[in-house]
Amino acid sequence: MAVELKETIDKRREEIMDACDKLYEEKGFQDITIKDISAETNFSRPSIYNYFRSKEEIFLGLLTREYGEWNHSLLEIAEGTKTLNKDGLAKAIAKSLEKRKTMLKISAMNLYEIEENSRYELLVEYKKVFKESLEIFETCLKKYISDFSKSKRERIRYAFFPYMYGVYPYVYPSKKQKDAMDEVELEYSSVTIYQLTYQFLKLMFE
Structure with missing residues (x-):
């Protein structure tokens, strides 16, 4: 491990995370094992532990990568030359988040x-x-909504990021959850990540 080039190490870590991501599309976190990840790659279980000490570290690496990719999308908005109004900014951010299901x-x-x-x-x-x-999210607000004060931007930021944590369960309820809602006659609507994000930001930008 010590003599491996950083480029090689990074590439192998990416392969392991890719396998984990693929499994996560079909299985829950608790159901995925290092053995499963090994079967999706060319790495033995002991080899995987050379790059990650636990399944949790693989998921943390995957999450870090996801945020890095989202940051790239947010930067494109922040550095864009097109003028956006409040509605346009809400749509742009919602579109960027739509790709970050994992x-x-x-x-x-x-x-x-x-x-x-x-x-x-x-x-x-x-x-x-x-x-x-x-920081990039707040930069977007500062650039396109100049009439918002710093405290207003901070309030939006502190409302939006916790809100994001509830988006996935709302968009992708399990069959068991749907059955339970049907049982108690609790109405629910089929929505997308884009729709939930856009509607929330549109409300916050008023």
Whole structure:
């Protein structure tokens, strides 16, 4: 491990995270094992532990990558040359989040356990990328909605990011959850990540 080039290490970590991401589309966090991830890659279980010490660290790496990719999308909005009004900004951010299903799922379903069972240095790496998301989000607000005060932008930010954690369960309820809602005659609507995000931001931008 020590003699491997960083480029090789990063590539192998990416392959492991890709396999984990694929499994997560069909299985829950608790049901995925290192053995499953091994079967999706060319790595044995002992080899995987050379790159991640636990399943939680693989998921944390995946979440960090997801936030990094979202940051890239947010930066494109922040650095764009097109003028956006409040509605246009809400739509642009909603569209960027629509592509981050895995990020929303991990954040909603397993974040606390993943953070608690990962090495501190990896948690710091994730928090750094998350902080960048907060900062770029606020940059978008500052650029396109000039009449908002700093305190107003902060209130929107502190409302939006916790709100994001509830998006996935609302958009993708399980069959069991749907059956329970039907049982008690609780109405629910089929919505998308885009729709939930857009409607919330539109409300916050008023």
